[in-house]
Amino acid sequence: MTAETAYLFRHALLRDAAYQLQLPGDRARLHGIAFALIENHAGGRAPQPAALDDTEGIPFEPHGSDPFAEELAEHARRACDAADAGGLAMSAARKLYLRRAAEHAELRFRHEDSQRLWEELAGSIAGVERGLALGRAAVIAHESGRSILAEPLLERAIAIHREAGHRLFEGTALDALANLYSMTGRVERAERTHLEALAISREAGNRRLEGLVLGNLGIGYYEMGRLEAAERICAEALAIRRELGDRRGQGLDLGNLAVVYRNTGRIEMAENAYAEALSFHRQVGDRRAEGVELGRLANMFAVTGRVPLAERTHLQALAIHREVGNRRAEGIELGNLALICADTGQVEQEEQMLTEALAIHREVGDPRSECFTLGNLANLYGRSGRVALSERTYAEALEICRKSGNRRSEGVTLGNLAGVYQDTGRLELAARTFTEALAISREVRNRRFEGLQLCNYSLLQILLGRFEEARLTWRNGAVILRDLGDTKTLETKTANMREATLKSDVPPFDEPAF
Template sequence: MFAESAYLFRHAVLRDAAYQLHLPGDRARLHALAFAAIEEVAGGRAPAPAPLDAVGPVSFQSHPVDIFAEDLAEHARLAMAGGGSPDLRAWSSLEKSYVRRAAEQAVTQFRQETAARHWQRHAELSTGVEKALSFCRVADVFRLAGKPGDAEQLYLRALALLGEAGCRRSEAIALGSLALLYQGIGRVGPAEQEYGRTLAIHRELGNRRAEGETLGNLATLQEITGRIEQAEQSFQEALAIHREFGNRRAEGDTTANLAALHLHTGRVVQAERGLELALAIHREVGNRRAEGITLANLLVVYQNTGRFELAERGFSQALEIHRQTGDRRFEGVALGNLAILFQNTGRHEMAERSYEKALAIHREVENRRVEGLTLGNLALLYDKIGRVDQAERGFSEALAIHVQGGDRRSQGIVLGNLAGLHLKTGRFEEAEQGYVQALAIHRESGNARMEGAHLCDYALLLLDVRRPVEAREKFLQGADILRRLGDAHSLKTRMDSMKEACARDGLPPFAGISE
């Protein structure tokens, strides 16, 4: 093995020495010859790509030469290096064209580091608006790869260039991408501000297609911040525009996000139907990344309705897609959801390990909102297995994140779960205050599932403080909601707890409830 390595090393040194012995002008001419030979063998020169600021949808058109695009770009660069070429501008144009093709191909193959490197080089070879839009492409790659700090810097550099150029259409696209970045890292105020600026420009220019895409993204932000009616209206407006322009890719994304809203507000049948439709659209248009995200959300529906085996089988597929597409952000989300499944099926050690893996990813990609969700779920696990101090600390950390990010829905969930811990530790006044606050937020944000669960939990508190009539009323309300939503697991867990509490107090189980 050592002898082979030594031979390869000597061979590489000799090859480089032979290369360096040529005069710079001769080396440049050799690279020009190599460029011409590769193009000829590979089917000729690829057509010039559409401008980065082209109006309307432009998809990457592959060409047989694309597999050599990276090599051709490098040969074009080195053909200029000797200074002997009479047409440096032509070689520079060829390098830029093939660097872009290499970048586009890397994006379609989810090779994010390679894509970012080539878009950076494209930016170096470009000026003005084209340079700004190249920065945006690098930033898009960084955003999806979980590098928000790098992405933000590049979006801001792009916006400065676009502002100087007075290119309003491209400025709106960059602002919308920056808003999406801010939304993803929990900076709700700046995200909404940039969405507002984006929509204003799209409407000013009459760019209806882009207006629909921005409305769909804004709707998700409105849902996160508890404005459910407004969010649903924005989703419907966005869908109408997508269908008007035949924008199937955006239609798939918005259909999936509207289905997630239906899930969060207890419309389980609509949610499942919407997610299945979105999944079909993603597969039709080849949107592999969105397919993984939507599949994971569909598995949450299966999980919430007690189809645990079906959900668990699907998580392996969803995680495989996230890893294949390099989507660290949603890999973390899926790991957190898988941890919930392990927790609900009594595999507590596996749940804890999965939560810890998810948290590591959320922190790596600065996904603060989902970090808060995962901390809250891990705290719930600690509460269940009797690690009270860790549970209380986790709930407090999660609540602080949700308050900072303006995530009303998640604030309600954590407040209700923390109230349950206060109940277990005999802090009845704090527990009641927490349940009342949580239930108000659940109703405000349309979170029917957690309203049902926390009504039942609140009833157990009322039993402990000797208010059985109120307890029965609250429990009946909560059980009815859970049964209507098909959440058999949550209903059974709470029915068992109610029967134990009634027996402890010498009361018969509440009548009029069926599982």
């Protein structure tokens, strides 16, 4: 131990001893003095923020004391022990500064601190306000990737609102719980809970909550592969947000609609919707939503052959996810960047990114993304000659997809697994698996993978000597990819088809006009 360290240790020990020797009342008064000095230095008493049960969305107004709010709350707590009339005033001051400290930490993306402070505030208040504070803590926990902590907090909040008979706040908490169910793969339970929240919003006549729930329900339907319902519900949500002048909500709904447009081949509409969504996110300063939207836009750039632009946009999105502490989106973005590495032949970097992404998906409890990333890892293993490991990894991904009810990823994984069976000579098993994969891709209207799987299946049909079937299958797949604007994949599949037809001494399947 250095002399300086020894001095600091003795100083801290003596300071604590001196503190403990004070009588409890004297200690409390000293904390009151410290509270007053810090508060005066920071610009005086901070204003009371909007009530927790405010439904008008009044924004939080910063104050010079906010960086010291947690310290002020602690001094106020300790000053409450004073045996004078100031105890009640200090109790009120503690609640004020706990609330401001929680809001300040949330704005600074200090998620763990914010969650802890909201829970501490909940412990000092009662009734509906306690339920609302618990709900805020839960949403922060969920959005920062700690769903396992968020779920019991939301359940407690819902129980409080039900006991109080406050249907509007019950509906809001149910919507948040439904989002959590969706993110953790419990899609049927998510739908039921969203519909329950929607019924409450309409019963209460609250258009703001109705728009919120519809937007979340719409993207839930997209994840379930119900694209027509997703588009209809998201459009309904957008109409309500426009009616209310809710710019933040409009940005979210436009982004969700853009995803549906992209996956149904309406690329120009998708790009316009993404641009409009990003504009709203930036206007209202919603960095979290901006990061998510940039990641979605980058995916569209990638599938339409604009790979350098896709990479730059993914990196922008990743930087924002890390800035705001969005671990779930960070994992998704790393997986997307890994696909760019695959396209550019950076195999080591691809595997490293996929492994890191997989660890994050497991950390935050995101089975949908875990399934997708396992599939990409299996694909990498296959390309690098680790065929047995590839098959085992696809099987693991398939099990997760089925357990979580993720039909979209199940169809993708089955199509990839069929390719492994084909490459290892199990042609009839490959044919059955392609048929199963295509049925699911059509069921969930995953047009891109339907087109890709049709082109891949045609290569198997060539090996089986079914040349006319193969020609029709390949052309159907090529039409879909062309309609979706996925030129890069179509070029690859065309080259694969020409190589296979040349080996089998049959004319190429692509039409002269193509």
